[in-house]
Amino acid sequence: MTTAVTGRAGTAVLENLTEPQPAVAAPSYRFFSATVRRVQRLSPSFLRLTLRGPELTGFGAAGDDQRIKLVLSRDGAPVTELLTDGPTWYQDYCALPDERRPYLRTYTVRAARPELGELDVDVVLHGVKEGHSGPAASWAAAVPGDPIVVLGPDRPRPGRAGSGRPWGVEWAPPADGPLFLAGDETAVPAISAIVEGLPAGRRAIAVLEVPEARDVLSLAVPPGVEVRWLVRGSRAPGEALGTAVHAALCELGVAARTAGQEVEDVDLEGGVLWEVPDEGGADGCYAWLAGEAGMVKKLRRRLVRDLGVPRTSVAFMGYWRLGAAEGS
Known part of the structure; x- marks a missing residue:
């Protein structure tokens, strides 16, 4: 992630332990x-x-x-x-x-x-x-x-029991199935690290919207992963994503589903647009959306209400809000 007035994922994995170890807590x-x-x-x-x-x-x-x-x-x-x-x-x-x-x-x-x-x-x-x-x-x-x-x-230490997702980590997809990621420039660091770290052969499409053509970055992604860059230009944040998102989801087999459930409205002025399922849905496509809150709200509605993606298969995070500094 990177916040809007400036600018949110680490590619390092803690070393594999080859012999039984004491319980390890989610890092403080x-x-x-x-x-x-x-x-x-x-x-x-x-x-x-x-x-x-x-x-x-x-x-x-x-x-x-x-x-x-x-x-x-x-x-x-x-x-x-x-x-x-x-x-x-x-x-x-x-x-x-x-x-x-x-x-x-x-x-x-x-x-x-x-x-x-x-x-x-x-x-x-x-x-x-x-x-x-x-x-x-x-x-x-x-x-x-x-x-x-x-x-x-902090690096977790042996002897401290703990459970749950570690602090500051929201990427928790199921072990199998296609993946869809979408975001604006503030989500580029996180999505870039995620797609570069996927195993070869895992089907994934990432759609990224950036301010201008020179912001398209070169990523080293494995076979099966496709990254599509959109240039915003003078359009509003997220406007370029609509058609591209629908096309990507069709390719992943999502758009053929029956329309799904209504989603509650979120007051962006008074609330935080942030929901991450504890475990990704076992069936179908897992979606991960991040960026400007108004944009993420629209994308979430399209996936859950219009395309029938289960809520348990959609993680969404409003990294920033148009016109507001972080913490406001």
């Missing part, structure tokens, strides 16, 4: 101090930051859409002096004066190399204009050596 999360090692402009809208630090050897990426939060100073003060690392960290963070409270923004880990203490994070540069001082402008000006604080999952 904590702050990691790091520095910017490398800055790479991938396209007009995408920037890749490589972060490095000894603390990141303990980073516990648990899925291909691993979310993290990056902490950015609002007033130039070191954020490590403003944060507390413990169960009350968020209350302490909220208690800081508005003018000092650091920006807290959600992104996806594009790749994790804990053995090197490194993370790659792709961010979207939305609204970077002269005189703009928000998080996107901070990324545009980032240089190697800049300090950064990451809020993310």
Whole structure:
């Protein structure tokens, strides 16, 4: 993921254990101090930051859409002096004066190399204009050596029993069946990591909408996986996806189904558009939708109500809302 005013998945998998081990908990999360090692402009809208630090050897990426939060100073003060690392960290963070409270923004880990203490994070540069001082402008000006604080999952430790989906991971498809993924530019990092990590022969179609043609990125996907890029241009977010989504679902055998159930309306002003089934439906196509909340709401309605895809087979996440900064 990458949030809209700036910019949500880690490709690393914890090592396979070949002998019986104690129960392992879903990872807890904590702050990691790091520095910017490398800055790479991938396209007009995408920037890749490589972060490095000894603390990141303990980073516990648990899925291909691993979310993290990056902490950015609002007033130039070191954020490590403003944060507390413990169960009350968020209350302490909220208690800081508005003018000092650091920006807290959600992104996806594009790749994790804990053995090197490194993370790659792709961010979207939305609204970077002269005189703009928000998080996107901070990324545009980032240089190697800049300090950064990451809020993310700790590597799980033996002896802590736990269950459920690890923190910050929403990709949980069934073992078999076709896959459909759709999103805007803020979902490109997560969907890119997901499709690159799929096993060869798994049928999947990903449809991605980006601001301009130069934002189409090269991905190394296995046989059976197809990525379709759409250029938004001057159209509204998600407008280019409608026809392409229907065509992709027809190819996956979804559009021949009987129309399905009504979906409840979600007030985007007062609620969060976010629902992930505990387990993907066993039959048919599994869908994973992410991006601007209004766009995701329409896509979800089309799949569940119009095409009859079971709700238990649709994960949907409103990463951002048009006209609103993260956290508003």
